[in-house]
Amino acid sequence: MSERRVLVVEDEQTIAESIATRLRAEGFEVELAGDGPSAVAAFVARPHDLVVLDIMLPGFDGLEVCRRLQAERAVPVLMLTARDAETDLLVGLAVGADDYLTKPFSMRELVARTHALLRRVDRATELASAPPPEEKSLTLDDVEISLTERRVRVTGEEVHLTRTEFDLLVCLMSRPRAVLPRERLLSAVWGWTDSAGSRTVDSHIKALRRKLGGDRIRTVHGVGYAWETAR
Structure with missing residues (x-):
């Protein structure tokens, strides 16, 4: 390389x-x-x-x-x-x-x-x-993610997310209601092996809330975050 x-x-x-x-x-x-x-x-x-x-x-x-x-x-x-x-x-x-x-x-x-x-x-x-995958999507309530196209729609309207915000959203929505510790999110999204960047997670969560609505991501103080769903 x-x-x-x-x-x-x-x-x-x-x-x-x-x-x-x-x-x-x-x-x-x-x-x-x-x-x-x-x-x-x-x-x-x-x-x-x-x-x-x-x-x-x-x-x-x-x-x-x-x-x-x-x-x-x-x-x-x-x-x-x-x-x-x-x-x-x-x-x-x-x-x-x-x-x-x-x-x-x-x-x-x-x-x-x-x-x-x-x-x-x-x-x-x-x-x-890699070879093109079949169209894959992830939908919870009114939020739809096209994993293939890396696009997000809320109530049918497209919402622009950065690369990191998209990956973080997928990680949260893949396990609805499950509380994901900051350390796990850092490992899955950022590829870090320690918790030194926990404030980075917090800042990206705040950015997601501003774009998607503040009541979709639940904070579990001292632990991490969970994606809320009505289903």
């Missing part, structure tokens, strides 16, 4: 160089960009396998960068933020970010999440190259 290329978009040079050094030590080819316009230009000029993207940037911010990158072509995005505001995180996930880290973070965690995101992309690529 050829060397994976990562675009690191960070205006703080010390942080950018630290990330680049660690990712290069992991075998990645790394390109740096220090502002919004140069990040988009670099992405358009060369294909990248993953983007590590700071939310606070000169030119235009990381949310706008993410929006433009995903409009160009789909790419996994790990967003970095010095802010912990829920609105910022939900907007980041809504424009196509797959995961986020709040500064300060450990390089070990950044590397682990980078590898996990790329494993998800590899699995999706393998599935896409």
Whole structure:
């Protein structure tokens, strides 16, 4: 397999160089960009396998960068933020970010999440190259999922979900009413083997509730989440 290329978009040079050094030590080819316009230009000029993207940037911010990158072509995005505001995180996930880290973070965690995101992309690529399956769907109450087309409809109206939101929804709806611990969701959807990213699950659940309706996913405090159904 050829060397994976990562675009690191960070205006703080010390942080950018630290990330680049660690990712290069992991075998990645790394390109740096220090502002919004140069990040988009670099992405358009060369294909990248993953983007590590700071939310606070000169030119235009990381949310706008993410929006433009995903409009160009789909790419996994790990967003970095010095802010912990829920609105910022939900907007980041809504424009196509797959995961986020709040500064300060450990390089070990950044590397682990980078590898996990790329494993998800590899699995999706393998599935896409497999023989076309028969049309499969999953329907509970007024929510219908086309597994083949990766589309979701609520009361007949299509709802746009990100790649991660779709996978999380399928995981929940596949076992209605069953309480799925955060650790299990992290393993099934993100491919993580520890619970360090439990807040990532919480943020994606909030994003799903905003799109699908807040009463469909039940929180079991201290444990995880369950998909509610009238059936």
